[in-house]
Amino acid sequence: MSAPIAGRAVFGVAADLLREAASRKWFLAFGGVITLALAATGMFLRLDVVDGALAATRFFGKDLGTSIMSVDVVLRPLYRAVAYAIFYGGSAFGILACADFAPSLLSPGRIEHLLSLPVRRWELLVGTFVGVLAIALLGACYGAGGLVLILGIKSGFWTARPLMAAALGGAAFAAIYAAMLTMALFVRSAAFSAAAGGLLFTAGIVASYREKISPMFEPGVGRGIFRAVTSVLPRVAALADTAAAIAARDAVDRGALWSLLVGLVFFAAAVLAIAIWRFEQKDF
Amino acid sequence: MKRRRFLFPLAAILLLGLGAYFMGRGDEPEKRPEAQQVHFPTHLRSEEYQRLAKRRTLRPEIAKALAQAAQPDAEPPPRRDPMLAALPPAAPGKTAVVFEANALRNSPIGELMLDCMRKQHGQNPFDEFQKDTHVDPLVDIDRVAVTSDGMMVSGNFTNANWDFLFNHKVSPTSYGQSGQIYVSPSEDSEVGAVGIWNNEMFLTGKDVASVQAAIDRLEGRTPPGPQLISEEDTYGEVYGVISPSDLGAMFGSDNKELAAKLSEVASEVKLHVDAQSDVAMVADLSGPDAEKVSDLGKSLGGVLSLARLKAQAEGDQDLAQLLDLAEVDPDDGRFRAKLALPMSLLEQKLAWCREKSDAGAP
Numbered sequence: 218m219s220a221p222i223a224g225r226a227v228f229g230v231a232a233d234l235l236r237e238a239a240s241r242k243w244f245l246a247f248g249g250v251i252t253l254a255l256a257a258t259g260m261f262l263r264l265d266v267v268d269g270a271l272a273a274t275r276f277f278g279k280d281l282g283t284s285i286m287s288v289d290v291v292l293r294p295l296y297r298a299v300a301y302a303i304f305y306g307g308s309a310f311g312i313l314a315c316a317d318f319a320p321s322l323l324s325p326g327r328i329e330h331l332l333s334l335p336v337r338r339w340e341l342l343v344g345t346f347v348g349v350l351a352i353a354l355l356g357a358c359y360g361a362g363g364l365v366l367i368l369g370i371k372s373g374f375w376t377a378r379p380l381m382a383a384a385l386g387g388a389a390f391a392a393i394y395a396a397m398l399t400m401a402l403f404v405r406s407a408a409f410s411a412a413a414g415g416l417l418f419t420a421g422i423v424a425s426y427r428e429k430i431s432p433m434f435e436p437g438v439g440r441g442i443f444r445a446v447t448s449v450l451p452r453v454a455a456l457a458d459t460a461a462a463i464a465a466r467d468a469v470d471r472g473a474l475w476s477l478l479v480g481l482v483f484f485a486a487a488v489l490a491i492a493i494w495r496f497e498q499k500d501f
Numbered sequence: 502m503k504r505r506r507f508l509f510p511l512a513a514i515l516l517l518g519l520g521a522y523f524m525g526r527g528d529e530p531e532k533r534p535e536a537q538q539v540h541f542p543t544h545l546r547s548e549e550y551q552r553l554a555k556r557r558t559l560r561p562e563i564a565k566a567l568a569q570a571a572q573p574d575a576e577p578p579p580r581r582d583p584m585l586a587a588l589p590p591a592a593p594g595k596t597a598v599v600f601e602a603n604a605l606r607n608s609p610i611g612e613l614m615l616d617c618m619r620k621q622h623g624q625n626p627f628d629e630f631q632k633d634t635h636v637d638p639l640v641d642i643d644r645v646a647v648t649s650d651g652m653m654v655s656g657n658f659t660n661a662n663w664d665f666l667f668n669h670k671v672s673p674t675s676y677g678q679s680g681q682i683y684v685s686p687s688e689d690s691e692v693g694a695v696g697i698w699n700n701e702m703f704l705t706g707k708d709v710a711s712v713q714a715a716i717d718r719l720e721g722r723t724p725p726g727p728q729l730i731s732e733e734d735t736y737g738e739v740y741g742v743i744s745p746s747d748l749g750a751m752f753g754s755d756n757k758e759l760a761a762k763l764s765e766v767a768s769e770v771k772l773h774v775d776a777q778s779d780v781a782m783v784a785d786l787s788g789p790d791a792e793k794v795s796d797l798g799k800s801l802g803g804v805l806s807l808a809r810l811k812a813q814a815e816g817d818q819d820l821a822q823l824l825d826l827a828e829v830d831p832d833d834g835r836f837r838a839k840l841a842l843p844m845s846l847l848e849q850k851l852a853w854c855r856e857k858s859d860a861g862a863p
Contacts, residue, residue: 480524
């Protein structure tokens with residue numbers, strides 16, 4: 218009999234979490250809303266494309282009075298809006314909907330049962346994190362992918378950029394969820410977990426503008442503290458802007474994007490390291 | 502076990518530090534390129550209202566106004582802009598485009614073009630002209646209008662010497678109150694006559710009659726009719742009306758069908774170009790048949806789109822970027838075509854014009 222592969226249980230835990238999410242009304246309703254929006258777009262949006270230019274746009278039979286331009290140029294604001302909606306809307310929904318995954322995992326009775334299984338503690342945590350990351354990416358890619366498919370069929374213009382933007386949104390949420398998971402290990406409460414997510418989400422937006430905000434602080438201790446605290450936080454708004462720019466084919470500084478992404482991965486890893494440390498110390 | 506206890510907190514601190522380092526690299530504002538935004542001219546702005554008010558200097562009907570003043574109920578006629586008054590009256594097929602020469606000269610594109618001319622000629626490109634006429638085009642010329650009948654230039658020509666006209670072979674004859682006309686000695690000349698009015702306007706025409714007609718309009722001997730360019734349309738650094746056939750001729754041989762359709766469908770094309778920062782052009786096209794105008798707008802949009810796709814396919818990123826900013830806005834029985842030339846792109850393309858001056862800059 219071969220020895221179990223280290224970390225393999227992570228995917229088992231993640232799959233369990235996906236099954237749990239699929240059975241929750243919140244997620245079903247969210248999926249239903251996205252499906253309805255896509256179906257309405259598919260059925261009622263009519264794009265009149267002439268030689269690659271969008272000559273007219275009708276929604277529910279009403280002419281929207283759009284300019285006659287190259288179809289990909291016309292669709293840019295739409296893709297930009299969708300990228301922002303997925304990024305901010307998806308993150309806000311995820312913070313609320315995923316807040317009680319970790320507290321329920323740690324609930325008396327369930328955690329003892331899980332720890333009695335041949336699963337390491339860190340695998341439980343990382344599995345939960347990977348499961349939530351998968352939910353975030355699936356939700357974002359379902360919305361963006363559906364829209365790309367519908368607009369691609371209707372306009373003949375195909376692009377994978379909104380999917381890339383959606384994936385970026387999913388990745389940013391995963392970093393926020395790492396903090397929510399860690400909070401649940403200190404205080405087993407869905408409300409605290411959601412509050413931690415909301416706080417980090419907001420602080421991450423502030424951190425994106427730290428270069429502009431910090432001169433407003435008096436030079437010295439105050440500014441130093443602001444800069445030190447915001448330096449470690451994920452740049453939520455900067456990532457949202459980059460995701461929207463990617464979706465809308467605007468110029469993107471690839472170096473800055475990679476820096477933000479690598480920084481995001483390090484942040485999530487750091488917070489997960491604290492979570493694992495706390496979990497290892499805890500008696501159940 | 503004790504070592505493991507501190508391993509994760511230490512790793513977390515290290516990872517947070519690394520995260521802060523990488524995210525900090527993406528913080529610098531200059532690393533995020535701004536999306537290109539161009540402001541298109543669509544109406545008179547406050548500075549253009551002021552410019553318009555200052556130019557209302559002409560009251561050719563002054564004698565008539567004085568006579569009317571004797572009657573208590575009579576209102577004096579309003580003052581007019583001499584350049585607009587001198588233009589031919591509105592009629593189908595007429596073209597008149599006014600270039601705000603002084604504003605263009607002081608605009609970013611004007612400065613850049615002058616640098617290019619200086620670079621090419623190695624001196625002030627207008628030196629010769631200034632020697633001949635005692636007119637400095639960079640200072641003395643205010644506006645230049647190109648019309649179907651000829652050209653008009655307004656400005657300060659008090660010190661001008663016009664004897665060089667027609668190789669010093671012609672002497673002027675007086676016309677009207679403040680006009681002087683030089684008639685070409687050659688019948689084959691494209692410019693049949695040149696008029697100078699009140700030392701503030703230079704007019705050319707195909708023949709003497711067209712120059713005389715312009716001076717008549719300036720001095721109020723012709724009843725004022727509908728203007729080819731109304732005051733409300735004097736916004737931008739270039740503005741005017743282009744006849745559809747003249748515009749179609751600009752399309753070149755590649756777009757003959759579109760040019761023919763333009764001549765058939767459009768009755769009027771109004772043009773406005775803003776050069777205060779970027780160069781942004783707006784063309785308003787209208788015609789009697791709303792459906793045909795709408796189809797023409799779609800065709801034009803298609804041509805722009807195809808040109809953009811072609812530019813992308815051929816790797817011509819500059820042209821593709823220009824055409825990104827091109828659009829056609831349809832409206833009831835009319836449409837508005839927009840095209841822009843970002844200043845940053847022009848500066849990049851014409852960087853050679855400023856190489857010497859940049860190198861010499863402190």
